[in-house]
Every structure is written in C-alpha cells, then in structure tokens.
Amino acid sequence: MATIEERFDAIVVGAGPAGNAAAYTMAKAGLKVLQLERGEYPGSKNVQGAILYADALEKIIPDFREDAPLERHVIEQRIWMMDDTSHTGMHYRSEDFNEEKPNRYTIIRAQFDRWFSSKVREAGGIVLCETTVAELVKDTKGHVIGVLTDRHGGPLLADVVVMAEGVNGLVGQRAGLRDELKPQAVALAVKEMHFLPQEVVESRFNLSGDAGVVIEAMGAVSKGMVGTGFLYTNRESISVGIGCIVEDLAKSGVTPYSLLDQFKAHPSIAPLIAGAEVKEYAAHLIPEGGFRSMPAIYGGGWVVTGDAAHLVNSVHREGSNLAMTSGRIAAETIIWLKRRREPCSFDNLAEYRKRLEASFVLKDMRKYQKIPGLLHNNRQLLNLYPRMLSGVAQSWLRVDGKAKRSKETEIFKAVRKQRGLVGLVADGLRLARAWR
Amino acid sequence: MHIVVCIKQVPDSAQIRVHPVTNTIMRQGVPTIINPYDLFALEEALRLRDRFGGEVTVLTMGPPMAEDSLRKALGIGADRGVLLTDRFFAGSDTLATSYALAQAVRKIGETWGTPEIVFTGKQTIDGDTAQVGPGIACRLGLQQLTYVASIQDLDLAGGTITVSRRAEGGVQELKTRIPALITMLEGTNEVRRGSIGDVLRGARAELVVWNAQAAGITDMTNCGLRGSPTVVKRVFAPKGRATKAIQIDTKDRDNEAIVEDLIARLYAVQPSLEDDLLRMAAGY
Numbered sequence: 001m002a003t004i005e006e007r008f009d010a011i012v013v014g015a016g017p018a019g020n021a022a023a024y025t026m027a028k029a030g031l032k033v034l035q036l037e038r039g040e041y042p043g044s045k046n047v048q049g050a051i052l053y054a055d056a057l058e059k060i061i062p063d064f065r066e067d068a069p070l071e072r073h074v075i076e077q078r079i080w081m082m083d084d085t086s087h088t089g090m091h092y093r094s095e096d097f098n099e100e101k102p103n104r105y106t107i108i109r110a111q112f113d114r115w116f117s118s119k120v121r122e123a124g125g126i127v128l129c130e131t132t133v134a135e136l137v138k139d140t141k142g143h144v145i146g147v148l149t150d151r152h153g154g155p156l157l158a159d160v161v162v163m164a165e166g167v168n169g170l171v172g173q174r175a176g177l178r179d180e181l182k183p184q185a186v187a188l189a190v191k192e193m194h195f196l197p198q199e200v201v202e203s204r205f206n207l208s209g210d211a212g213v214v215i216e217a218m219g220a221v222s223k224g225m226v227g228t229g230f231l232y233t234n235r236e237s238i239s240v241g242i243g244c245i246v247e248d249l250a251k252s253g254v255t256p257y258s259l260l261d262q263f264k265a266h267p268s269i270a271p272l273i274a275g276a277e278v279k280e281y282a283a284h285l286i287p288e289g290g291f292r293s294m295p296a297i298y299g300g301g302w303v304v305t306g307d308a309a310h311l312v313n314s315v316h317r318e319g320s321n322l323a324m325t326s327g328r329i330a331a332e333t334i335i336w337l338k339r340r341r342e343p344c345s346f347d348n349l350a351e352y353r354k355r356l357e358a359s360f361v362l363k364d365m366r367k368y369q370k371i372p373g374l375l376h377n378n379r380q381l382l383n384l385y386p387r388m389l390s391g392v393a394q395s396w397l398r399v400d401g402k403a404k405r406s407k408e409t410e411i412f413k414a415v416r417k418q419r420g421l422v423g424l425v426a427d428g429l430r431l432a433r434a435w436r
Numbered sequence: 437m438h439i440v441v442c443i444k445q446v447p448d449s450a451q452i453r454v455h456p457v458t459n460t461i462m463r464q465g466v467p468t469i470i471n472p473y474d475l476f477a478l479e480e481a482l483r484l485r486d487r488f489g490g491e492v493t494v495l496t497m498g499p500p501m502a503e504d505s506l507r508k509a510l511g512i513g514a515d516r517g518v519l520l521t522d523r524f525f526a527g528s529d530t531l532a533t534s535y536a537l538a539q540a541v542r543k544i545g546e547t548w549g550t551p552e553i554v555f556t557g558k559q560t561i562d563g564d565t566a567q568v569g570p571g572i573a574c575r576l577g578l579q580q581l582t583y584v585a586s587i588q589d590l591d592l593a594g595g596t597i598t599v600s601r602r603a604e605g606g607v608q609e610l611k612t613r614i615p616a617l618i619t620m621l622e623g624t625n626e627v628r629r630g631s632i633g634d635v636l637r638g639a640r641a642e643l644v645v646w647n648a649q650a651a652g653i654t655d656m657t658n659c660g661l662r663g664s665p666t667v668v669k670r671v672f673a674p675k676g677r678a679t680k681a682i683q684i685d686t687k688d689r690d691n692e693a694i695v696e697d698l699i700a701r702l703y704a705v706q707p708s709l710e711d712d713l714l715r716m717a718a719g720y
Binding site: 034040041044126127128131149151152153154156 | 467511629630631632633634635636639640
C-alpha cells in the first residue's frame with residue numbers, strides 16, 4: 001500500500017453542518033485541511049427538517065445571506081397540541097421577524113450543504129467525496145494520527161481528526177471511542193416534500209415574499225410514543241414529517257410511514273398539503289438522548305462535533321446550530337493550539353470541551369438533561385395533556401344551554417378523572433424541576 | 437503512448453425532476469456527473485496506458501464548472517485534464533462541438549505528443565446523438581471505430597488495432613491503422629475506483645484551461661450558435677393520454693367472472709374487435 005507522505009493539519013470526517021463549519025473555519029485560518037465525505041456530493045446523504053438558525057452560521061460566514069440557497073425566513077411558529085380530530089394551538093407571528101437579517105430560515109439540505117461545501121473549497125480546504133473513512137489510525141500510545149479510507153492507499157495522516165460523521169458515529173464506534181447508539185436515545189424521523197405552487201403555499205399560510213411558517217405538533221399524532229410531528233413551508237414545497245424514539249417504535253410495532261400517513265391525514269394537517277405532489281421521501285436518525293447520552297467528545301488527536309456528539313436540543317428542535325457551533329469551536333481550539341505550537345493531545349484538546357461548556361451549546365444541553373428521561377417515564381405529558389386540552393377547549397367553546405358554572409365544574413371533574421389531583425401537581429413539579 | 441479521452445459533464449438524468457407546476461426541467465440543484473458512457477472509454481484508456489505505458493489526457497468542453505468532471509476523471513486515474521471553455525462555444529450543436537474538440541485534440545497533440553487513440557463514449561445521455569465522436573474522427577482524419585465492445589489487440593510497432601464492434605445481428609472484428617478514434621459501448625468494462633492518492637491529486641491538480649484562441653481556434657464562425665445549423669425549437673412535456681388504465685377488481689370473484697368482465701371492457705373500448713374475432717373464427 002502506497003503511503004501518502006504529506007501530513008495534514010486536520011482531517012474532517014463528514015460534510016454536514018458540523019464538518020463544514022469546522023473545515024471552513026480551519027481552512028480560512030490557513031490550516032491544511034482535508035475533508036472526507038462518503039456521499040456523491042456534500043448533502044447527498046444529509047437529511048434535516050430543515051430549519052437553519054442564522055446566528056450560528058453568521059458567526060462562521062457573516063455574509064452568508066448573499067449567496068446561500070435559502071427557502072423562506074420564519075415569521076410564525078405554531079405549536080399544536082393534538083387529539084384525533086382537533087388541535088389546540090399556540091401561535092406566535094411577528095412582523096419583527098421580517099427583518100433585514102432574519103433569524104431563522106427553512107432550507108433544503110441537499111442544496112444548502114453543497115453551497116456550504118463550496119465555501120470550504122474556496123477557503124482552500126480539500127474536499128474528497130465518495131470516500132468513506134473506514135477507521136482511525138492510532139500510534140502505539142493510542143493517540144489518533146490519521147485515517148484509513150475505503151479507497152486503496154493511505155493512511156492519511158493529520159495532527160487531529162475532527163469527527164463530524166453524523167448520528168451513527170460509526171468511525172468513533174469502530175475505534176472504541178464510543179458506544180453503539182441506544183434505541184431510547186435516538187429518534188427516527190421520516191419526512192416528505194410536498195410540492196405546491198408558490199402562490200398556493202403563500203395563500204394557505206397567509207404569507208408574502210420570502211416569509212414562512214413552522215408548525216410543531218405533539219399529542220395523539222405520536223400514538224402514545226415519545227415523538228413530535230412538524231410541517232415547514234419552503235418556497236414552493238412543504239416539508240412534513242414526524243419522528244419518534246426508536247425504542248418506542250420498536251415496542252409499538254407502528255411503522256414510521258404509517259405514522260406519517262396518519263399525521264398527514266389529520267384534519268388539521270390534510271388541508272394544508274392537499275393537492276400537493278410528493279417528490280421526495282427521506283428518513284433520518286436524530287440523537288435525542290440529550291446531555292446524558294453524549295459520548296466522549298475529545299481525546300488524543302481527535303474531537304467529536306455535531307450529531308456524532310449527540311448535540312441536539314430536542315425541546316427547542318435545535319441541532320444544526322449546535323452542530324455548526326461545535327464545529328466552529330473545535331476548529332477555533334485547533335487553530336489556537338496550532339498558533340501556540342502545541343500538540344493536539346488529550347490534555348490540550350480538553351480546551352474544546354471547556355469552550356463548548358462556556359457556549360450556549362453545553363449550557364443548553366445541561367439545562368435540558370432531565371427532559372429525555374422525564375418524557376420516557378411520563379408519557380402522559382406528551383399524550384394525555386394534549387388530549388385533555390382539546391377536551392377542555394371543546395367543552396368551553398360548545399354552547400349547549402348549560403350554565404357556565406356547571407360547565408366549569410364538569411371540565412374540572414373530567415380533568416381530575418383523567419389524571420387525578422396528585423398526578424397533576426406531580427407532573428407540574430416534575431416538568432418544572434426538569435426544565436429549570 | 438498518448439491517449440486522449442473526450443468526456444462531457446451532464447446533469448444526472450436519474451435525479452432530474454420535472455417541475456410539477458410549470459412542467460419544465462428543474463436544473464437547479466441537480467447534481468452533474470460525467471456522462472456514464474464516457475467512463476467506459478476512460479477505463480479502457482487507463483487499461484491501455486497501464487499495459488503499454490504513456491499518458492491519458494482527458495478533454496472536456498463546457499462551462500467553468502465542468503472542471504469538476506475533469507477532477508473526477510483525474511481521481512479515477514487520468515494523468516492530465518484539459519478544459520475547453522469559452523463563451524463563444526455556448527449553444528454548440530454536434531457539428532460545432534466536434535469542430536472545437538477536434539481543434540483541441542490537435543492542440544493537445546502539438547503540446548504533449550500526437551495521440552495514438554482518441555476515445556469517446558458511445559453517446560451522451562443528454563444529447564443522445566452519438567455524432568460527436570465520428571465528427572472528431574472525420575475532422576482529424578482518424579480511423580473510426582464506433583460502438584466498440586472490446587479491444588482485442590493493439591500493435592504499437594505495427595501501428596494497428598483490432599477491436600470487436602457490436603453491430604446489428606452480430607459482432608464485427610475490425611482491424612485498422614492507428615491513430616484511430618474509438619467510441620466505447622457501455623458495460624464493456626468495470627470502471628475502477630481511484631486510489632486515495634489519485635483523488636487527492638485530482639482535487640489539487642492544476643487543470644489546463646483553454647479558451648478558443650488558446651486551443652488554436654481562429655475561425656469563430658464554426659463555433660457556438662453561429663456554427664450550429666441545428667436549432668432546438670421547443671422543449672415541452674408530452675401531454676398525458678386521455679385514456680387511463682382500468683383496474684379490474686378481482687377480490688372475491690371467480691376467474692370466469694373476471695374474464696367476462698375483462699372481455700366486456702375490451703369490447704367497450706374497441707367495438708370492432710368483437711366482429712373481427714367472429715369473422716376470424718368463421719374462417720376468413
């Protein structure tokens with residue numbers, strides 16, 4: 001096997017948001033960066049809802065709005081608690097979101113990731129596609145010194161390997177740096193792209209220009225499992241999908257596509273996508289185990305970023321921004337070490353963890369660390385309450401000749417019957433404690 | 437030995453979508469690939485180089501983004517990439533394309549040695565004409581071997597090449613002089629996967645980029661729209677047929693009933709059929 005003589009400053013595994021953020025930041029700073037992507041082109045294997053959070057990208061490419069492929073900026077968020085026939089919604093729509101530099105956008109990842117990767121190349125990074133990293137190469141002390149790919153030749157050597165390989169984390173797993181994914185710590189989401197003329201999308205959601213709407217749905221749609229549905233407006237398509245914890249799916253035997261079919265058929269969702277043509281179907285795993293399911297994120301000669309590090313805030317539906325931020329912080333740490341002529345050793349790379357702790361990334365991950373366990377053990381939160389809320393709303397709104405006071409008593413009784421006073425108080429306390 | 441392989445960057449037809457609303461082809465976001473037929477030509481060229489020594493130069497004409505296809509070809513193992521790009525080439529039909537490519541092959545020959553063999557794929561998947569290869573051969577006065585399935589023998593000293601060519605009704609074995617132009621059939625070899633060294637080299641290689649003038653083209657009347665007698669007048673999506681397929685329900689019905697139903701429906705859409713069949717049965 002021919003060895004490649006040259007040595008890179010860093011090898012980045014994967015060309016998603018985390019990998020591109022890391023590769024771009026390092027290449028821009030003049031480091032010799034090699035990025036390896038298994039897909040035919042960056043983005044070809046990548047799946048997300050997808051919402052882009054501008055702030056995280058702005059810190060990497062401040063003027064990204066000039067040429068990045070963006071669909072719509074989000075001006076309205078709807079959170080829907082659903083039973084089988086109704087939804088109780090909390091909507092927030094604001095003209096303030098129609099700002100010069102909007103805060104959130106819907107995007108199509110296949111296009112967005114290719115754009116991001118083109119920036120890596122422009123910055124001087126070398127991007128090799130259709131090249132899968134097979135394993136990490138270590139020296140006798142266990143320090144990672146490079147990678148072997150599925151192509152002949154190699155190994156490829158580098159001072160540090162940035163793993164941005166995505167949720168499965170196969171490279172790290174093979175190298176014994178992390179455990180296999182646990183079914184209770186990962187959600188399986190499926191989504192479809194429904195194409196509609198731009199005017200139809202805009203009239204159905206009361207939109208104009210590039211503005212867009214996001215709907216997050218919970219309740220009966222997840223069929224008793226821990227999961228949520230979503231609907232995002234793109235320029236001339238609508239992304240609609242639903243995801244549930246894999247362990248729950250396995251136990252219930254409900255297939256993801258039937259879950260999605262039922263979600264789409266819900267009377268609150270169906271009219272929004274009526275008449276559309278489905279052009280794409282995709283599925284993806286989301287690491288939703290939170291802070292407590294995170295693997296080790298650094299070691300001698302390696303760091304882990306993005307989904308591979310389980311950096312997903314499932315409560316706020318954030319992930320790509322944590323991915324980009326962790327990629328950037330990993331890169332900045334490596335650049336900092338390079339400038340000080342320090343090696344990327346275990347001790348030195350602890351700086352990455354330190355910086356990540358100081359950022360919103362690990363602060364948020366810590367804040368919500370009890371949520372995944374709470375939802376796992378208290379399914380009523382996602383299933384009973386949306387249903388109860390629907391019942392309350394309906395009794396309250398239906399005019400049927402009953403006196404209002406007796407109606408209130410009736411509602412209260414119905415609620416108590418479903419959950420009991422102690423249960424209600426306990427749920428409130430549990431949620432408050434986990435949220436804090 | 438010097439071999440030139442002409443390749444074309446084309447939209448990946450497997451991933452092209454027709455816009456559901458306007459019925460036009462959605463080019464945006466469609467990945468581009470090397471014309472799949474050209475890959476068999478490239479592989480055949482690399483095999484000859486590996487056997488006889490020498491160099492493989494890959495030539496493409498297209499917009500600056502066609503550079504990606506050259507890098508991919510270098511990543512598979514080619515030695516040199518030449519990009520012929522000029523706004524004067526825009527709108528070229530097969531006549532103008534073969535003119536520009538022939539000039540570039542001539543220039544490549546002057547610069548790095550006259551090629552013994554020029555390869556192209558059988559045809560491109562976006563044009564489907566299979567005219568450019570023969571056009572180049574004709575303009576350069578090369579022997580022309582089209583639809584080649586395999587190369588049987590190459591005698592560099594004797595200056596001859598023997599190939600199998602797929603023809604209607606059989607396989608022809610042809611022997612001719614070199615230099616020759618070969619258009620390669622699909623599925624004739626297994627395209628190799630470049631080593632990590634190849635793809636690295638491909639990603640970083642300095643490509644040779646020529647505009648018309650650099651390729652030695654002085655007469656622009658043969659190029660681009662001006663040099664193209666063929667004009668695409670209109671592109672449209674064919675209208676769907678008015679008649680739709682009919683599905684016959686077979687659930688809980690015996691075969692007899694299903695067949696009766698089937699026959700009745702056939703007669704319904706083709707009323708003369710019943711009479712024709714009866715006449716046939718009567719013996720005329």
